[in-house]
Amino acid sequence: MAYKIVIDPGHGGSDWGASYEGRKEKDDNLNLALAVGQILSDNGIDVEYTRTDDVYNTPFEKAMMGNNAGADFFISFHRNATGIPMASTGVETLVFSDSGIKAEMARNINEELEKVGFVNRGVVERPNLVVLKRTKMPAILIETGFIDNEEDNKLFDQEFDRIAEAIADGILTTLDLGGLAETPLYKVQVGAYEDKAEADKLTDSLRGNGFEPYMIFQNGLYKVQIGAYEKLSNAVAMENRLRNAGYPTFITT
Numbered sequence: 001m002a003y004k005i006v007i008d009p010g011h012g013g014s015d016w017g018a019s020y021e022g023r024k025e026k027d028d029n030l031n032l033a034l035a036v037g038q039i040l041s042d043n044g045i046d047v048e049y050t051r052t053d054d055v056y057n058t059p060f061e062k063a064m065m066g067n068n069a070g071a072d073f074f075i076s077f078h079r080n081a082t083g084i085p086m087a088s089t090g091v092e093t094l095v096f097s098d099s100g101i102k103a104e105m106a107r108n109i110n111e112e113l114e115k116v117g118f119v120n121r122g123v124v125e126r127p128n129l130v131v132l133k134r135t136k137m138p139a140i141l142i143e144t145g146f147i148d149n150e151e152d153n154k155l156f157d158q159e160f161d162r163i164a165e166a167i168a169d170g171i172l173t174t175l176d177l178g179g180l181a182e183t184p185l186y187k188v189q190v191g192a193y194e195d196k197a198e199a200d201k202l203t204d205s206l207r208g209n210g211f212e213p214y215m216i217f218q219n220g221l222y223k224v225q226i227g228a229y230e231k232l233s234n235a236v237a238m239e240n241r242l243r244n245a246g247y248p249t250f251i252t253t
């Protein structure tokens with residue numbers, strides 16, 4: 001499928017974004033964006049970043065980077081602030097308009113983040129934001145909690161890995177649904193692990209036995225699969241080959 005996604009860590013350099021008691025939004029944005037980008041890369045997405053260190057570009061320049069990359073999606077990472085400590089809490093994802101696949105992706109990400117413990121403030125239309133307005137591809141801007149809310153910061157720090165996985169999951173789920181809408185395809189699943197190292201080990205073992213597995217990250221698990229097949233009979237044939245080689249399997253769509 002080879003989707004290309006531009007990841008935009010909000011602010012940077014002289015532009016701190018919001019800040020609270022020495023904590024700078026630009027740093028949180030970069031850390032989370034890199035973590036999500038890594039998970040997306042691991043799942044076969046072609047990822048480009050508007051920045052990978054502490055530099056400043058205008059929102060317009062960032063939008064142009066997305067357009068020049070010819071990306072399928074543009075995803076901007078931010079944290080919210082009210083200026084009044086503890087006044088607000090939760091996640092929201094901003095879109096130019098509440099329609100199409102970007103709104104679906106925004107909703108899926110919010111729902112995954114809700115499972116991690118954030119209040120879900122919903123999908124919000126912000127047609128005047130430059131990175132949403134000037135990008136040519138579906139674009140979203142995730143506000144992962146309020147930087148001037150200590151509870152949100154605690155969740156952000158303590159559940160950082162789960163938060164990154166939740167956002168990646170929301171993105172990947174949206175793409176899977178889009179890709180499978182027309183014809184159901186049968187895939188043979190050989191294993192599903194929370195630990196990526198276990199999934200890597202199985203992938204290597206399968207390759208060593210002449211199979212061509214791939215890994216996807218879905219619902220918090222690294223799944224090792226083979227396929228896809230349009231005919232169930234072909235998936236069953238692969239399943240038999242795998243079972244003869246000693247692997248437990250099941251067929252999924």
Ligand SMILES: [Zn+2]
Pocket residue numbers: 010011017018025078079
């Ligand atoms: Zn921001």
